[in-house]
Amino acid sequence: MVISLKDSLKLLGIFIMSCCAVTVCAMFLNYNMDLAELEPQISDGMVRVFYDAQVMTGKVVIAVCGGCLLVTTVILLFFYIRNYINTHKKELGILKALGYSNFKIAGSFWVFGLSVLVGTAAGYGIALTLMPGFYRVQNKEKILPEFSIHFHPLPALCLTVLPAALFALLSVLYSYRKLKTPVLELLREKTTVRVRKKREGKKAGKELPAQKELPFLSELKRSTLGASPALVFFIGFAAFCYSSMMQMAFSMDDLASVFMAAMMIIIGIVLACTSLFLAITSVVNGNKKTIAMLRVFGYSEKACSSSILGGYRPVAYIGFVIGTIYQYMLLKIMVTIVFADVDIVPEYHFDFKAFGIVLVSFAILYELVMWRYTEKLKKVSIKEVMLES
16 A cells, blocks of 8 residues: 555644654753753752752643643544545455455554654754754853753654654554454445434433424534544644643743744644644535535525534634633743742733733634635535545
């Protein structure tokens, strides 16, 4: 089995996620390792407090940022693999009919780990480029003695090659699990749909009230949301990244530096746009037949857009609220606990002005993306969709 160039380009999301994760983690990890060499020289009480706070900050950022992006990248990887298998069922069914085992076919999926290797390598390269400026920013008050940047081979290996090997293994194991489907189902390109049975009968001696029947478009909106929980997650995650990173960036001018603010803005926008475009594109491509049938039956473009894309709007704004709470709690903990004894760090309070600016900018971005894809729905060719069927 050969994964085409077109299929490889779809792995751009994994590349970006792994690149951002390694960029942040590599800078803080390298800084902490170089900082550890200064520990024997530190005796002053105030300097010791600042040193401990810097080390703790690095650990928190690596754990929170690295862990969050690691989980998201794993979910994204599983989504890509499942999507690839669903769109190549017939080819995979033919291979199984010819005698290829599930494990042999799944072994070809190791190439999905290459996107992680390229992403981690690019992220580490970006981190090395940014490290001189990052080191200056971290010690801009000159509280700690000057120290040089060193290259640490083991962390470099653990942040680049090890994740790629892990994701290649996960790709093989997950695809092996997904390939445990009868050959006839693959050849017929049959999709298994889970249907929830309505409970009937009596409970506590009383008849259950009949479920109120929803209008067709409302039911379609609900079924579109329930069809792929991964897409719901990515849209919520896009809003979460934009909300948390952008609001934290507004506070970095006082708490850290313009350098940190700029880095957070770039990472927040990149992660948000990647997740959002990935999810919405998948929703539109996965519902082309439904859109075509709605248009055949005379539904307006507005009704088509509302039933397919409208259900994701509440998810996006819920993700935005969660991101707001997350960034406030994280910064509050950092200032009141980690840097509690450092006098140069100001108190942190919720920035309502920043919240308003970020909310308005996110609403504009989200609605522009929805408008762009609503226009794309108009271009869905009914004839083309029917011929594909």
